[in-house]
Amino acid sequence: MNIEELRDQLISANQLSGQSSFDRRMPSKKSIPLFIEIRRKLKGILEIDASNADAWKLLSQSEEALLNYREAIDSFTKYLNFKGRDKKDLKRLALLKESQGEWEDLILAPKELKELGDYLNSNLSRITCDHSLVITRKYLEEKYSKVELKRIITALQNHGGFCDCEVLANVTL
Missing domain, CATH: 1.10.10 (Arc Repressor Mutant, subunit A)
Structure with a gap:
């Protein structure tokens, strides 16, 4: 499976999840297995080629959809290390960190x-x-x-x- 196919699958899973990109909530039960499978496939790609920036970015997005913000931040940071940093990406990293803080503040999983x-x-x-x-x-x-x-x-x-x-x-x- 290539990156483009996984990107398309991630888009479909996001649509099924019932989440918005600005206000994450627990994804729908139907979408969770899709996100987990996408994550598994991306990790497989990264085992072969740890310098694949696109795979790190998609992994970050799938972790975020699963509300695993620490992993999303770690994956996005690795993406930035391979891709380079621009203003848009730094803003995205800041939003991930802000979301992580908000979820941790809520105390409830x-x-x-x-x-x-x-x-x-x-x-x-x-x-x-x-x-x-x-x-x-x-x-x-x-x-x-x-x-x-x-x-x-x-x-x-x-x-x-x-x-x-x-x-x-x-x-x-």
Whole structure:
């Protein structure tokens, strides 16, 4: 399989993922195996030719889609080492680092955020948001200690989740 075919597959997987390039969320279940397979094939190419800049760039994009920001940054840095740096690429690297920081700040893993979103969506379809975090707290209290809960609530609020419907709209979707 060549780089162009993998690039096309990555584009298709991104379209299937339900993610936008500016606001990453957990990719759809259907797209995850595609991203994993693309990543496997790219790593195979890089085992043969570690200086393939295009493969490093595509690997970075597939890792980003899987929300593996450390690996995405590492792969993109290797791409830059072979390709050279320009203003657009440096901006891209900065955005990857910013996204990594945002995900780390949220404390919850992407899968946990999706589960919280599913829980909120289910509950808010039956009752109206009372502009508090009652439903969010109930869900989190079952899984986390009081200290962890306080940190998680603060992180959700820092990302625009001041009530249950805002957590659903601004953080988990």
